[in-house]
Amino acid sequence: MLNRAKAPWQGMWNGIGGKIDPGESPDTSMKREIAEEAGLNIEPVLRGCVTWNVDHARYGGMYVYTAELDSDIPYITPKQNDEGILDWKPINWVLDPENLGIVSNIPKFLPALFEEQDMYEHHCVYQGNQLVDYVRKQWAPNLIKG
Ligand SMILES: Nc1nc2c([nH]c(=O)n2[C@H]2C[C@H](O)[C@@H](COP(=O)(O)OP(=O)(O)OP(=O)(O)O)O2)c(=O)[nH]1
Numbered sequence: 001m002l003n004r005a006k007a008p009w010q011g012m013w014n015g016i017g018g019k020i021d022p023g024e025s026p027d028t029s030m031k032r033e034i035a036e037e038a039g040l041n042i043e044p045v046l047r048g049c050v051t052w053n054v055d056h057a058r059y060g061g062m063y064v065y066t067a068e069l070d071s072d073i074p075y076i077t078p079k080q081n082d083e084g085i086l087d088w089k090p091i092n093w094v095l096d097p098e099n100l101g102i103v104s105n106i107p108k109f110l111p112a113l114f115e116e117q118d119m120y121e122h123h124c125v126y127q128g129n130q131l132v133d134y135v136r137k138q139w140a141p142n143l144i145k146g
Contacts, residue, residue: 001094002037005084013089014103017062026063034067037083040075042067048119048139050109054126064122066113104131112136 001013016037020029030044044065051061078087091114093099095107108131109122118138125133 001087001089002083003085003087005082009103011101012103013094013101015064015106016083016086027065030063030065037081038086040069042069046119046141047113048109048122050105050122050124052105052124052126055128064109064113105134108134109136 002016003013004010016034018029018033018037020026021032024032027044027046031042034040034042034044044067047064047066049061049063051059053059078085080086094102095110096102097107099107105122105124108124109120112118112120112122119140120136121139122136123134124131
């Protein structure tokens with residue numbers, strides 16, 4: 001997890017990610033972001049997408065990935081970089097609904113990434129900063145591999 005040094009969600013814990021560069025595929029972008037921000041070489045596995053709208057406007061979305069790491073990987077945390085503080089967190093801590101230090105939609109979409117075979121679009125509706133509705137529907141990637 002990354003405790004973000006900058007907005008959005010400054011001071012909160014989020015997964016690692018970032019914007020896709022021009023000409024880059026989502027998979028390649030994910031690999032690059034994890035290498036840049038965590039110094040890890042991973043094979044990202046696409047597991048769905050998260051979409052949102054804020055105040056019935058400002059629609060956006062992101063692809064979500066998982067990856068498997070060797071348990072013997074030498075990786076000491078917490079560790080600070082330009083993006084914030086990196087640390088491994090127990091899954092129960094991440095998913096605890098009373099944990100207000102986590103970006104609010106993570107407990108909604110994360111369990112399905114690990115526990116279910118199917119992929120979903122996880123849609124989040126915000127009023128201002130408040131997550132007021134969440135629905136998911138089955139989703140299949142279309143022409144995004146590269
Ligand atoms: N958990 C969660 N993360 C989100 C959501 N929306 C969203 O953009 N993100 C992620 C993607 C990015 O990692 C980060 C948004 O920050 P950003 O747009 O400044 O991107 P970044 O600085 O991390 O990336 P970059 O400039 O290095 O490319 O949060 C969301 O609804 N939930």
